[in-house]
Amino acid sequence: MSARSRLDTLAQARPEWAAWLRVVRELAADLSDPAWDANPPRTAPASDRAPLLAGAEMRPDTRAIARLLERLSGVARAQGLHAMAGEPRQAPGTPADALAVFMAALNDDDAALAMQASRAGASAQGWRTLAGLLPMPHLHACARRWAAGPRAAWPHGYCPVCGAWPTFAELRGVERARHLRCGRCGAGWPMPVLACTYCATTDHDTLGALVAEDKKAHFSVDVCHRCSGYLKSCTTLQATPSDELLAADLASVEFDLVALERGFLRPPGPGVALRATLSVEAASMPARRWWR
Ligand SMILES: [Zn+2]
Ligand SMILES: [Zn+2]
Numbered sequence: 001m002s003a004r005s006r007l008d009t010l011a012q013a014r015p016e017w018a019a020w021l022r023v024v025r026e027l028a029a030d031l032s033d034p035a036w037d038a039n040p041p042r043t044a045p046a047s048d049r050a051p052l053l054a055g056a057e058m059r060p061d062t063r064a065i066a067r068l069l070e071r072l073s074g075v076a077r078a079q080g081l082h083a084m085a086g087e088p089r090q091a092p093g094t095p096a097d098a099l100a101v102f103m104a105a106l107n108d109d110d111a112a113l114a115m116q117a118s119r120a121g122a123s124a125q126g127w128r129t130l131a132g133l134l135p136m137p138h139l140h141a142c143a144r145r146w147a148a149g150p151r152a153a154w155p156h157g158y159c160p161v162c163g164a165w166p167t168f169a170e171l172r173g174v175e176r177a178r179h180l181r182c183g184r185c186g187a188g189w190p191m192p193v194l195a196c197t198y199c200a201t202t203d204h205d206t207l208g209a210l211v212a213e214d215k216k217a218h219f220s221v222d223v224c225h226r227c228s229g230y231l232k233s234c235t236t237l238q239a240t241p242s243d244e245l246l247a248a249d250l251a252s253v254e255f256d257l258v259a260l261e262r263g264f265l266r267p268p269g270p271g272v273a274l275r276a277t278l279s280v281e282a283a284s285m286p287a288r289r290w291w292r
Contacts, residue, residue, distance in 0.1 A: 086120030158271020186242025
């Protein structure tokens with residue numbers, strides 16, 4: 001099943017999400033589009049603790065970023081999601097503005113995102129959600145490069161590429177090898193079954209699982225009684241395609257709700273603050289208006 005057909009199936013099952021799923025659908029083809037492989041960031045020397053993009057100098061294709069923001073905002077407004085995209089005449093309208101949104105979302109810069117939301121006439125939470133989609137195609141391209149290169153073992157719970165906490169774990173194949181998956185960049189990396197993603201404890205007395213009564217359920221929830229963190233876990237024969245992670249995450253939301261009801265949480269921010277910067281070339285784009 002393709003990413004788009006997964007999202008369409010989900011929209012039929014969850015009509016209350018249909019408007020948001022249309023916005024996510026607009027992004028789906030970009031996540032695997034090799035056009036985004038151009039202009040990789042300049043990264044710091046490899047580290048066994050810092051993700052690839054920590055302190056990186058980003059050189060994204062400014063026009064591609066501006067066009068993507070225009071498309072996402074346009075679909076959101078057409079779906080009536082003005083709290084998310086703001087009003088057209090107040091929306092940011094230059095490539096430099098689009099790059100600022102890209103960088104704020106990449107660095108999880110709450111203050112910058114809140115200011116942009118207020119300028120655009122959007123709600124802080126809505127803008128944050130929409131802006132979070134903007135760096136994803138570029139991040140997926142970064143993760144593809146990372147996956148194709150030589151890789152050392154990565155023993156941490158946060159993503160080795162973008163520093164986000166994983167969206168869910170996969171228990172793959174008959175041997176049920178555990179891999180964590182990042183919903184932001186699509187990266188996947190192996191992790192022992194008995195280890196908390198967030199506090200790294202391996203004390204099996206503090207680790208547990210919430211398992212559905214339905215024996216056919218592919219998802220369950222790993223929980224840690226030490227840090228109160230939870231992570232969804234799914235059994236699968238093969239790795240979930242990177243561009244289908246968002247749909248798989250949304251489709252299993254009832255497992256998030258069960259974990260939250262029992263008092264377990266996911267950390268609100270990323271595992272590692274990237275503090276990435278914008279390259280001089282990208283930042284010096286003329287600030288002319290790029291879209292209406
Ligand atoms: Zn990532
Ligand atoms: Zn823990």
